[in-house]
Amino acid sequence: MKTVLITGANKSIGFEATRQLLAKGYYVYLGSRDLEKGNEAVATLKAEGLTNVEPLQIDVSNPESIAKAREVLGTKLTSLDVLINNAGILGGMNQTALATETDTVREVFATNFFGVIDVTRAFLDLLQKSDEPRIVNVTSGLGSLTLHSDPNWKYYAVKTVAYGPSKSALNAYTIVLAYELKDTAFKVNAVDPGYTKTDFNHHSGPGTIEDAAARVVKYATIGADGPTGGFFSDDNNPETGVSPW
Template sequence: MTTKQIALVTGANKGIGFATARQLGERGMTVLVGARDTDRGQAAEKALRENGADAHFIQLDVTDDESVARAAKRISDEFGRLDILVNNAGIAAINRLEPPSGTSLDLLREVYETNVFGVVAVTNALLPLLRQAPAARIVNVSSEVGSLAIMSDPTHPLYPFISITYPSSKTALNMVTTMYAKELRDSSIKVNAANPGYCATDLNNNEGFRTPEQGAEVTVHLATLPDDGPHGQLWGFLMDGKGSYGVVPW
């Protein structure tokens, strides 16, 4: 069995997920590139390998129970454990922003399938492998728009953003993170949520003011926490005008 740390990143074929996989690979880890689309996943694996990473494409659609089960079995058969799980796969439906009164339930269900239910499905399937690692880390990639404190603060720059679909999915993900953290508080597994900030990716038509690489730094920090690192926090970019990082209020 390899002594290298093994990290799975979902939605790793582009954007913050790809940047996260690359940064973890640069740290000498074996990186499992989770992606729905085989061609895109294999292309990401190839690009990471050309950059020197020990990368392996894993076909993984977080909304498909059979795909999740196959991915978990392959990781178990080939590696026997998992040191880091980054639940990065997500959708925003940014082109279909609607006010609460105009919310499409079909769109709401679609977003929740990936951003919330998919995280639970993948985490539950891989938790036995995470328990086999000496000190595993789970990082759920969330967002400050899921913070009740921020979105209800009239003085915050994000206050004008009014939509249920994406923000509420991240609020739910924050609670999911909190509950896993409580369940695993007496184990060696640390569970945290990452706030990468507004990064330019396909999720927002590349309109963000931060790069995917900057967003990935937040996730990588939480994925490589020491044994005395934080547990059960939403941590990352603070929209304070200073470019600071720290704990983001739930």
């Protein structure tokens, strides 16, 4: 049975991705910053008959928490097949370049960018022991510099000085990581789940959580002939699913 770690999985897209992977026969470690919320999420899934899941406390912005999570997971398995770096924060609305404090930018980057690097490095040894390791970095269309430079883009006016740039940085990290692992069995991709109706955006998005999670799961479960080092978004390009950087 293949194993998965999903960060920020106690609610919204991460939770639904957990549900969909469980339905596909994966064993999922549901990462949650708050263990109580993680336990509640696991209880909900088990009540649905999805039993191959357990919580793992992990705060991706806290190196000590990441190290502890790695230690705990290391007592449960010898290899990890899939890492989904899903945890992320918005940093509030109205993130203007002139008024937003740099503390806000640092806080968002600590989770959305540096947290991904720290988690990936912490669990890389377990992933390297998998026959088909997969890493999915959950990004956003707001991380596309190409689209942000296009006045005709539907989200052109949605500019954020912390959140968007944190995802642009994440995309850049994905390219470097995929390149360094290109001669291995790893598949490393950045996936935009789309503008989805969640707590994250006060339920303003038009997309469903089910569809958003399915996009993430698709690249978490790709075969040996699947892509690596890509940026995929059905929201930005429904025809090909490939987003411009």
